Amino acid sequence: xxxxxxxxxxxxxxxxxxxxxxxxxxxxIVGLLxxxxxxxxxxxxxxxxxxxxxxxxxxxxxxxxxxxxxxxxQTLAYVPETPNPYEMLTVMEHLRFIAAAFGTEDELASAQxxxxxxxxxxxxxxxxxxxxxGMRQKLACACxxxxxxxxxxxxxxxxxxxxxxARALKDRLMERRDAGKAVLVSTHMLDTAERLCDRVVIMxxxxxVVEGTMAEIHERAHAExxxxxxxxxxxxxxxxx
Amino acid sequence: MTRAILxxxxxxxxxxxxxxxxxxxxxxxLLVIGLAFGLQLVSWMMFRGMQRPNAPEVFTIGAYMxxxxxxxxxxxxxxxxxxxxxxxxxxxxxxxxxFPLADIDYLFPAPIPRALVLAMRLPAITGRxxxxxxxxxxxxxxxxxxxxxxxxxxxADGFALFAALALFVSAYVTLAIAIEVAFGTGHAxxxxxxxxxxxxxxxxxxxxxxxxxGVDGAVIVERNWVLAALFPPSRWAANAVVAALTNRPIxxxxxxxxxxxxxxxxxxxxxxxxxxxxxxxxxxxSERAAQLRAARQGNLMAAYALRxxxxxxxxxxxxxxxxxxxxxxALALLWANxxxxxxxxxxxxxxxxxxxxxxxxxxxxxxxxxxxxxxIVVGLDGYVSWLIVMVAARSAFQLSxxxxxxxxxxxxxxxxxxxxxxAPTVLVGSLFGWGAALPMLVRPEAIAHIFAAILLFAxxxxxxxxxxxxxxxxIWYPTGQDKLQQLLSGLVFxxxxxxxxxxxxPFILIPLLLSAPPLLTVASxxxxxxxxxxxxxxxxxxxxxxxxxx
Numbered sequence: 001x002x003x004x005x006x007x008x009x010x011x012x013x014x015x016x017x018x019x020x021x022x023x024x025x026x027x028x029i030v031g032l033l034x035x036x037x038x039x040x041x042x043x044x045x046x047x048x049x050x051x052x053x054x055x056x057x058x059x060x061x062x063x064x065x066x067x068x069x070x071x072x073x074q075t076l077a078y079v080p081e082t083p084n085p086y087e088m089l090t091v092m093e094h095l096r097f098i099a100a101a102f103g104t105e106d107e108l109a110s111a112q113x114x115x116x117x118x119x120x121x122x123x124x125x126x127x128x129x130x131x132x133x134g135m136r137q138k139l140a141c142a143c144x145x146x147x148x149x150x151x152x153x154x155x156x157x158x159x160x161x162x163x164x165x166a167r168a169l170k171d172r173l174m175e176r177r178d179a180g181k182a183v184l185v186s187t188h189m190l191d192t193a194e195r196l197c198d199r200v201v202i203m204x205x206x207x208x209v210v211e212g213t214m215a216e217i218h219e220r221a222h223a224e225x226x227x228x229x230x231x232x233x234x235x236x237x238x239x240x241x
Numbered sequence: 242m243t244r245a246i247l248x249x250x251x252x253x254x255x256x257x258x259x260x261x262x263x264x265x266x267x268x269x270x271l272l273v274i275g276l277a278f279g280l281q282l283v284s285w286m287m288f289r290g291m292q293r294p295n296a297p298e299v300f301t302i303g304a305y306m307x308x309x310x311x312x313x314x315x316x317x318x319x320x321x322x323x324x325x326x327x328x329x330x331x332x333x334x335x336x337x338x339x340f341p342l343a344d345i346d347y348l349f350p351a352p353i354p355r356a357l358v359l360a361m362r363l364p365a366i367t368g369r370x371x372x373x374x375x376x377x378x379x380x381x382x383x384x385x386x387x388x389x390x391x392x393x394x395x396x397a398d399g400f401a402l403f404a405a406l407a408l409f410v411s412a413y414v415t416l417a418i419a420i421e422v423a424f425g426t427g428h429a430x431x432x433x434x435x436x437x438x439x440x441x442x443x444x445x446x447x448x449x450x451x452x453x454x455g456v457d458g459a460v461i462v463e464r465n466w467v468l469a470a471l472f473p474p475s476r477w478a479a480n481a482v483v484a485a486l487t488n489r490p491i492x493x494x495x496x497x498x499x500x501x502x503x504x505x506x507x508x509x510x511x512x513x514x515x516x517x518x519x520x521x522x523x524x525x526x527s528e529r530a531a532q533l534r535a536a537r538q539g540n541l542m543a544a545y546a547l548r549x550x551x552x553x554x555x556x557x558x559x560x561x562x563x564x565x566x567x568x569x570x571a572l573a574l575l576w577a578n579x580x581x582x583x584x585x586x587x588x589x590x591x592x593x594x595x596x597x598x599x600x601x602x603x604x605x606x607x608x609x610x611x612x613x614x615x616x617i618v619v620g621l622d623g624y625v626s627w628l629i630v631m632v633a634a635r636s637a638f639q640l641s642x643x644x645x646x647x648x649x650x651x652x653x654x655x656x657x658x659x660x661x662x663x664a665p666t667v668l669v670g671s672l673f674g675w676g677a678a679l680p681m682l683v684r685p686e687a688i689a690h691i692f693a694a695i696l697l698f699a700x701x702x703x704x705x706x707x708x709x710x711x712x713x714x715x716i717w718y719p720t721g722q723d724k725l726q727q728l729l730s731g732l733v734f735x736x737x738x739x740x741x742x743x744x745x746x747p748f749i750l751i752p753l754l755l756s757a758p759p760l761l762t763v764a765s766x767x768x769x770x771x772x773x774x775x776x777x778x779x780x781x782x783x784x785x786x787x788x789x790x791x
Contacts, residue, residue: 048350052518066518074352084342084531086249088256094347097252100245101351127256143347 001026001075001182002047002151006056009042009206016042018206019056024151024182029173031197032186035237039206040186041081044155047184048078061150074102077144081155081186083136085128091115091139092124095146102147114142117168134160141169145176152176152183158192170196194229204237242353246361249348266725273728307487314483315459319447321409321475321482322468324374326440328413332420333433338366338523339530349520356514359418363507366418367411375406398484401491405481408499409474412506419510425522443468474502571657574648575664578641582665590672593625597676605680605689615681615692622674622696626704629670634708635730637666638715645790656782663708663781670708671701694763702770703745709777710734710741716784741777745769 002024009017017039024030032040045051047058049065049072058065063072085094092111099105115121118138123131131139137160144152152173158166173183173196187193193200200217202209210220214229221232261267306313331337340348340362348358424432443462450458462468469476477495484491513519567576582590600621604614641662648658674696681693711734718730748769752762 049518049520050345050349050524051521069518070352070354073350076350078346078350080346084346086253086341086343086347088253088260089249090252090256093252093256097245097249098347098351100248101242101348101353103242103352127260140346 001061002153002184003059004043004047004056005059007043007046007053007058008055009039009046009051010054015206017046017053020203020206020208021056022201022208022211024184026150026182027177027180028198029177029183029185029196031193031200032184032203033188033190033193033200033233034203034209037205038203040203041155042206043203044078044153044184044186047153048076049073075150077147077149077152079137079140079144079152079154079157081159083133083140085131085136085139087129088127090125090127091120091131091142094128094139094143098143098146102149104147107146107148111146114145117172118142118165119168134162134165137161138165138169141172145172150181152181154183154185156186156188158187158189190228190230190233200229202233202236209236209239242357243361245351246348246353246357250361250365266723270724270728306483309457310483310487312457312459313486314479315461315463316447317482317486318463318468318472318475318479319443319459321478322472323440323443324410325413325472325475326436326443328417329420330433330436330440332417333424333436335421335425335522336526336529337414337417337421338519339527340523342527342531345520345524345527354515355519356511359422359514359519360511363415363418363510367414370414371407371410374410375403398491401493401496402481402485404493404496405478405491405499408496408503409478412474412499412503415503415506415510419506419513421522422510422513422517422519425517425519474499477502570651571653571661574651574653574658575661578661578665579668582669589669593669593673594676597622597625597673598679599676601677602680605684611684611686612688615689618677618681619674619692619695619700622677622700625673626670626700626707629666630704630707630711634666634670634711635715636721638662638712639719639721642715642719642788642790645785645788654782655785656778659709659712659778659781659785663705663712666708667701667705670704674700691759691763694760695766698767699763699770702767702774703742705774706741706745706770706777707738709774709781710737713777713781713784716781716788719788719790741773744773744776748772 004023005021007017007020008015020039020043022030032043034040042051046053047060047065049069052066058072060072061075063075065072086097089097095108095111095115096105099108111124112121115124118141120135120138120142123135128136128139137157141154141157144154154173157169161169170192173185177183177198185193185197194214199211199213201211202217210217212220217229217232217236218227221227221235223232223235261271328337338359344358344362447459447462450461452458463476477498481491481495566573597618601615601618604618605611648662651658653661678693678696681689681696684690714730714734714737717733718726720726745766748765749762752765757765
C-alpha cells in the first residue's frame with residue numbers, strides 16, 4: 001500500500017533522509033521510530049506531499065506522489081506532529097471541509113460516533129480557537145478518520161492526548177488495521193509502539209537502522225530474551241552512531 | 242474540490258464576523274475605531290461640497306505639484322520602481338507566498354490540485370497587500386486631500402486611481418509569487434541580494450540628482466531607457482497617480498494597461514503552480530509569518546525582537562554571549578534585566594545615545610540662536626521618551642508580568658521588584674536625552690548647562706513617573722492579546738497621566754514664582770519627579786502584591 005524506495009531529502013547540505021526504503025502493507029501498523037532529528041517527520045511530510053524528495057519514490061496504493069499527487073493523496077490521511085486547526089472553524093466544519101475536499105461527504109454520517117469516541121461531540125460547534133492542545137490533536141485525528149483513507153500517516157499522534165482519548169485512538173487504529181488499511185505511526189512512546197505496532201522501522205540520522213517485527217528486531221539486536229523494545233532501540237541507535 | 246475551499250473561506254469569514262459582533266472584547270474596540278473613522282468620513286462628506294475660500298496666495302501641495310509635474314512624475318515612478326524591485330526581491334527571498342499553518346496541515350495533504358489551492362488563496366494574498374500598500378494612502382487622499390489642495394476630479398477618477406494602484410500592487414505581488422513558485426527558496430539568494438543592491442543604487446542615484454539639481458533633477462531617472470523598458474507598469478501607475486495629484490482627469494487607459502500586465506502574470510503563476518510543488522518553498526515563510534503574527538498579537542516588541550534575532554542570527558551565527566551575574570536579591574534581578582536590554586541588538590542602546598548626541602552637536606554648531614535650538618532638542622527628547630513609553634514600555638511590562646511566576650517566589654520585596662523591572666525602560670528612554678546633553682555640557686553658555694541638567698536629571702525623573710504609572714496599568718490589564726484590555730489600558734493611561742504630571746507642577750512653579758536660579762528650578766523639578774515616582778512605586782508594589790496571573 002505505502003512504498004518508499006530510496007527516499008532522500010536534503011536541507012542545504014544536510015541529508016535529513018538518506019536512501020530510506022520500507023513499505024507498509026495492507027492490514028498492518030508500522031511504527032516509525034528514531035531519536036530526535038532522525039528524519040521521521042521529514043519522511044512523513046514527504047509521504048504527504050508537503051516536502052518534495054530530492055531522490056527516491058513514494059508510492060501510495062501504487063500511485064507516485066510526485067507524478068500523480070491528487071490521486072495519491074486521495075488515499076492518504078495525515079496527522080501532523082503539532083496540530084494547527086483553522087481557528088475560525090468549528091469542529092464539525094473541519095470534518096465537513098475534509099469530507100468535501102476528499103469528495104466523501106456521505107461519510108459524514110459516521111461523524112457522531114467518531115467524535116463521541118474522542119470526546120469531541122459536545123464540542124462539535126465550538127471554534128477550534130477555543131480548544132485545548134489535546135482537543136486539537138483529537139480533532140486532527142478525527143479529520144484523518146472521517147474520509148476512510150487506505151493509508152494513515154500519524155506523526156506523534158498520542159502527544160498531549162489524555163489516557164481515555166489515547167485508548168480510543170489506539171482502538172481506532174487497530175480497527176483500521178483489521179479493516180485492511182495501512183497505518184504508519186511515528187512515535188517516541190516505545191512501550192506503546194511495542195504493543196500497537198506489527199512491525200517497526202528504526203531510523204537514525206536519516207538512514208534506516210533496522211526494520212522488522214518485534215521478533216526480527218530482537219534477533220538482529222542479539223538482545224536477551226526479556227529485552228524490551230526500549231532496550232533494543234537504545235542499543236541499535238547507539239550501535240548506529 | 243473548489244466547493245471545499247469555497248466552503249472553508251465562507252465559514253472562516255462568517256465565523257470571524259459572528260465572533261467579532263458577539264464578543265464584547267472584540268466588538269468594543271471595533272466600535273471605537275469605527276466611530277473615530279466614521280466621524281472623520283462624515284466630516285469629509287459634509288465639507289466636501291463647500292467652496293474653497295478664494296485665496297490664491299495660499300501655498301498648497303496641489304499647486305506645487307502642478308508646477309513641478311514632470312519631477313513629481315519622475316519621483317513617483319522611482320518610488321514605484323523601488324516598490325516593484327522590493328516585491329520581486331521578496332519572491333527570490335522566499336517571503337512572497339505564505340499560507341496559514343492550518344493550510345499546511347489540512348489543505349496541502351488534501352487531493353486538491355496545487356494550482357487550485359493557489360488560485361483560491363491568491364485573492365486573499367493580493368487583497369492583503371493592497372490593504373497594506375494602497376488603501377491607507379487612498380483613504381488619506383480622499384479625507385485630507387482637500388486640506389492639502391489635492392482633489393480628485395470626479396468619483397470615477399477616484400475609482401480609476403484606486404484600480405490602477407491596486408492592479409499595480411497585485412501584478413507585482415503575483416509576479417513575486419511566480420518567482421517563488423518557479424525557483425523555490427535557497428536557490429536564488431544571490432538574485433535577491435543583487436536586487437537589493439540595485440534598489441539601493443537607484444535610491445542613491447535619485448538622491449544625488451535631487452541634491453545637485455533640486456527636485457527637477459529627478460526627471461533624468463525617468464528618461465533612463467533601461468528603467469522605462471523594464472518597468473512599464475510603474476510608469477502607467479505613476480501616470481494615474483500624478484494625474485490625481487495635479488487635479489487632471491485620470492481615465493481608464495492606465496488601469497487597462499495594468500490589467501493587461503496583471504492577467505498574464507496570474508495565468509503564468511497558475512501554470513507554474515500546476516507544474517511545480519511550491520508547498521515546500523512556502524513552509525519557512527509561513528512558519529515565520531505565523532510566529533510573527535502570534536508575537537505581534539501578544540506583544541509588539543517581542544515581534545520586533547524575533548525579527549531582529551532572526552536577521553542577526555543569519556548574519557552572525559554562534560556569537561551569543563553570557564554575562565556573569567552581579568549582586569544578590571533585587572540587584573541581581575536588576576542586573577539580569579539590564580543584561581536583557583544589552584543583549585538586544587546593541588543598536589537599541591547606541592542609536593538613541595548617538596542620535597541624541599549628533600542632533601544636539603549639529604544644533605550647537607549650526608544654529609545661530611543656541612537657546613532656541615537646544616529648546617528643540619529638549620522637546621525632541623520629550624517626544625522620543627513619549628514614543629518609547631507608548632510603543633515599547635507597555636509591551637515590555639506585560640512581558641515582565643509574564644515572568645512574574647518566576648520572580649514572585651524570590652525573596653525580594655515587591656517595591657524592589659517593580660523598581661528592577663521598570664529601571665531598564667527608564668534607562669533606555671533616557672539615553673537620547675543623555676546623549677543630547679553631552680555636547681551642551683561643553684558649550685560655554687549657561688543656558689546650555691541648564692538644558693543639559695534638564696536632560697540629565699529632570700527628564701529621567703519624569704520618565705520614571707510615566708513608566709511606573711504604565712507598569713501599574715499593565716498589572717491591571719496584563720493581557721497583550723486582548724484588544725479590549727489594550728484599549729482600556731491606553732484610555733486609563735491617558736486619563737491618569739494628566740493628574741500625575743499635575744503633581745509635578747508645584748515643584749516647578751514655586752521656584753519660578755520665587756525667582757529661584759534656573760538650576761535650582763531644575764533640581765526642584767527632579768526632586769518632585771522622584772517624590773511622585775516614590776509614591777507611584779509604593780502604589781505599584783501594593784498592586785503587584787495583589788496581582789494574580791490568569
